[in-house]
Amino acid sequence: MAGKTIEDINAKIADGSVHVVTAEEMPDIVAELGPDGAAKEIDIVTTGTFGAMCSSGAFFNLGHSDPPIKMQKVWLNDVEAYAGLAAIDAYIGASQLSKSRGMEYGGAHVIEDLVAGKSIDIHATAYGTDCYPRKVLDTTVTIDDINQATMCNPRNGYQKYNVATNCSDRTLYTYMGTLLPDCGNVTYSGAGVLSPIYNDPTYQTIGLGSRIFLCGGQGYVTGQGTQHDPANNFATMMVQGDLKQMDKKYVRGATFHGYGTSLYVGIGIPIPILNADIAKATAVTDADITVDVLDYGVARRSRPVLRQVTYEELKSGMIDINGREITTSPMSSFHDARAIAGELKDWIQKGTFYPTLPVERLPGTGVECKPMKQIGEQPTVADVIAKRVITIQQGLTVEDAAKVIMEGNFNHLPVVSDKGRLVGIITAWDIAKAVAKNKRDKLDDIMTRAVVTADANEPIDIVARRLEQHNISALPVVDKHSRVMGIITSDDISKLVARR
Amino acid sequence: MKITLHVTPDITPRPLVAEVILETRVLLNIDWASVKPKGGGGEVAIDVPHDQYDQVAAAFEKRGATITALVQPVIKDDDECVNCGACISVCPTGVISFRDDWSVQMDLEKCVQCGACVTMCPHAALKVGKY
Numbered sequence A: 001m002a003g004k005t006i007e008d009i010n011a012k013i014a015d016g017s018v019h020v021v022t023a024e025e026m027p028d029i030v031a032e033l034g035p036d037g038a039a040k041e042i043d044i045v046t047t048g049t050f051g052a053m054c055s056s057g058a059f060f061n062l063g064h065s066d067p068p069i070k071m072q073k074v075w076l077n078d079v080e081a082y083a084g085l086a087a088i089d090a091y092i093g094a095s096q097l098s099k100s101r102g103m104e105y106g107g108a109h110v111i112e113d114l115v116a117g118k119s120i121d122i123h124a125t126a127y128g129t130d131c132y133p134r135k136v137l138d139t140t141v142t143i144d145d146i147n148q149a150t151m152c153n154p155r156n157g158y159q160k161y162n163v164a165t166n167c168s169d170r171t172l173y174t175y176m177g178t179l180l181p182d183c184g185n186v187t188y189s190g191a192g193v194l195s196p197i198y199n200d201p202t203y204q205t206i207g208l209g210s211r212i213f214l215c216g217g218q219g220y221v222t223g224q225g226t227q228h229d230p231a232n233n234f235a236t237m238m239v240q241g242d243l244k245q246m247d248k249k250y251v252r253g254a255t256f257h258g259y260g261t262s263l264y265v266g267i268g269i270p271i272p273i274l275n276a277d278i279a280k281a282t283a284v285t286d287a288d289i290t291v292d293v294l295d296y297g298v299a300r301r302s303r304p305v306l307r308q309v310t311y312e313e314l315k316s317g318m319i320d321i322n323g324r325e326i327t328t329s330p331m332s333s334f335h336d337a338r339a340i341a342g343e344l345k346d347w348i349q350k351g352t353f354y355p356t357l358p359v360e361r362l363p364g365t366g367v368e369c370k371p372m373k374q375i376g377e378q379p380t381v382a383d384v385i386a387k388r389v390i391t392i393q394q395g396l397t398v399e400d401a402a403k404v405i406m407e408g409n410f411n412h413l414p415v416v417s418d419k420g421r422l423v424g425i426i427t428a429w430d431i432a433k434a435v436a437k438n439k440r441d442k443l444d445d446i447m448t449r450a451v452v453t454a455d456a457n458e459p460i461d462i463v464a465r466r467l468e469q470h471n472i473s474a475l476p477v478v479d480k481h482s483r484v485m486g487i488i489t490s491d492d493i494s495k496l497v498a499r500r
Numbered sequence B: 001m002k003i004t005l006h007v008t009p010d011i012t013p014r015p016l017v018a019e020v021i022l023e024t025r026v027l028l029n030i031d032w033a034s035v036k037p038k039g040g041g042g043e044v045a046i047d048v049p050h051d052q053y054d055q056v057a058a059a060f061e062k063r064g065a066t067i068t069a070l071v072q073p074v075i076k077d078d079d080e081c082v083n084c085g086a087c088i089s090v091c092p093t094g095v096i097s098f099r100d101d102w103s104v105q106m107d108l109e110k111c112v113q114c115g116a117c118v119t120m121c122p123h124a125a126l127k128v129g130k131y
């Protein structure tokens, strides 16, 4: 069929005859009418998503003070914003933490509070110049007192996102929420059937200049987002909008316990149904979208993929992992994604929102999402361990261990079985305690049996974090048969870091 | 329903809960207990079947303990909650679930006040209730 133009559609909005549905309603319509019929019948499909988008923030201009200041550093409610711009311009990022309140409050909360009309304390410092003599500034403002307040998010609206679980034996606190040990739960993000980009995966209508619902106001897509990865269906967009138009309901500061702050951003994109191809794409369902379930227990860039699932399975509340049914929970709100798609539909029907076509579509080819180029070798455990490790046989006495430690002048003594396998560890402190309590005979009674270990191929940074988390100062390095290959201590790591 | 038992130091050494279970033959489930060091008394949060509350309360009161009924073991601030459902998967007893419209609901009868959902909630919408 001959398609429609955006002008045709906008004319129908103006005369009130436009036919708008949400992306949730579209699969049934396409199933019934076919793509051609649906394209004739439906003018616009609205999408929506509401979830944590860490790469978010806002530019603001405070207006000039008297005497004027060229801010070198600035804090809003104790959260630092980037002031390396002109005198009283700054950018506050969602994941910047408060100096005084830490993870409980961050840039995201400042943005929410601004939108909610609350007062924000500003503190700025400067070096002073002939044209900007002032060195310190303290004031309190609301969003109405400042000039521009422009949300500008470098990466939003991920097409889909990986699913998280945790096969390790300790609880992890991540940007995917609390992940319970031993695959105790599964978390996921994204709106599935309502996902803006999944409803137009070839970006026929999405790109620089597409007008969108942004946090309750009208904003724009300004191009591809950072880490845009069309080849793997991980497309992203950069968006911009006026904070002064926004609704607190759709801009929400969040704290992920033990991780940091992020901003829940509400985005709705209208997809003008210009032709049957576009109509067909908007018939995507939760069952059509597949994502990888990753093991966050492995703190590396490439995490092991445990299986693939669809959003339909995730939304059922349980998925099977290694033969066990595990409870899932979303981190993004489908309830509010639906509200956004609905509100955008309303706006269009009432004639207060007119979609646009992009001046330049999001790129579908020629972009590559590369890992970081790192110069210098990433040191691993193997580079720093003391290889001539001294161990002691299981079954010997506390006195024997004391002698070995005295002679060797070190603190940690791995205990091994007669087959050379690690069975425990003993420290100089354990021995001192045992002697004080007059427990001088069996080593087995006083050694620590649940030994935290390292693998020779692990990067030093991961082992350093493990030492810190367990509040210990050395780890035996073992091979896959639990044979002790060496020992790594926090001293070794400090020396290495000092050299770096 | 949830009740909190407050015991004064003079009666803490007694096996109060066991006595009441034996006397009333009601199966009581202890959610948590906190006994303060030396002479501070203590508190025990107990799950009691609705219809047997009066009988159980009387048995405890007879022994000198006071009882407060816990109306809400976990309190949700609906202005802060965005209905994401993040809290669902960390709850050990399945208190939280989605309604058909994807808003979250809580079956508070099942709550053991572990606080896992409070830590998980990205919007600080939950807190463990005090009586």
Ligand code: SF4
Pocket: B074, B090, B091, B092, B093, B094, B095, B096, B110, B111, B112, B113, B114, B115, B116, B117, B118, B128
């Ligand atoms: S406190 Fe624990 S048991 Fe109660 S709702 Fe929260 S997670 Fe569930």
Ligand code: SF4
Pocket: B076, B080, B081, B082, B083, B084, B085, B086, B087, B088, B104, B120, B121, B122, B123, B124, B125, B126
């Ligand atoms: S995690 Fe918090 S915001 Fe999300 S549904 Fe639960 S209470 Fe509401």
